Amino acid sequence: MAEVRIDKWMWATRIFKTRTIAAEACKKNRVMIQGVNVKASRMIKVGDVIQVRKPPITYSFKVLEVTERRMGAKMVPQYLENVTTADQYEILELNRISGFVDRAKGMGRPTKKDRRELEQFAGPDAMDDFDFDFDFDTDNE
Template sequence: MNEVRIDKWMWATRIFKTRSIAADACKKGRVMIGGVNVKPSRMIKVGDIIQVRKPPVTFSFKVLDLTENRMGAKLVPQFMENVTTPDQYEILEMNRISGFVNRAKGLGRPTKKDRRELEQFTGADFYEGGDDFDFDFDFDSDDED
């Protein structure tokens, strides 16, 4: 086997969970060889360096061997070498430390952490529903004169 499709190889080496996700990444311009975006059908060979952009980081992998069959995680180092530069890992670490959630405002449901922060901000007793209101009238009375 001298060449194999890039989407098959990325799926087989567990970079992506499914082959269709790998193909979509290629179509969206997130996979590059030598700084050039590639199609899912692009054939790769031993020695190629593949760059995969998974925001905010661009990972780089050197092809050591070719395969079309998915493998266990323990076998992956025989087929690829991670050559990602340290500065990319610094970006990843900074994002993890900052606690930044990469979610556009208004999209998706709040996380459990978001809910806890909101409750802490407003005060938990706000939700308790106690008789803290200072009104001169009673909501339950039906006397409407």
């Protein structure tokens, strides 16, 4: 098998929980190859680098092998390499702690307005449809 649909591959390698969610991400222009938005039917091959924009950051994955079959989390590193840059992970870390840093001590609980502002900053679906059951090698510098 030399090529496979991008939505099938992203589902099989556990980037998304379901193939439907993977296809929706393509439809919402959140999946790119070389900076160009791709459709769910786009065929990928070994060596392609896929960018998945998941607000607030963009993950990058290099295709090591193609497959259409979903696999266990331990097998995923054989099929993809996480090439996400360190600056993207810094953005993610800043986003995680920002809710705590912005509030001055003694301000009490966040108001509805505060919650809405935080949700708008993080995005409506910040991390809900990724299926990362495995650890990424984060020493890519």
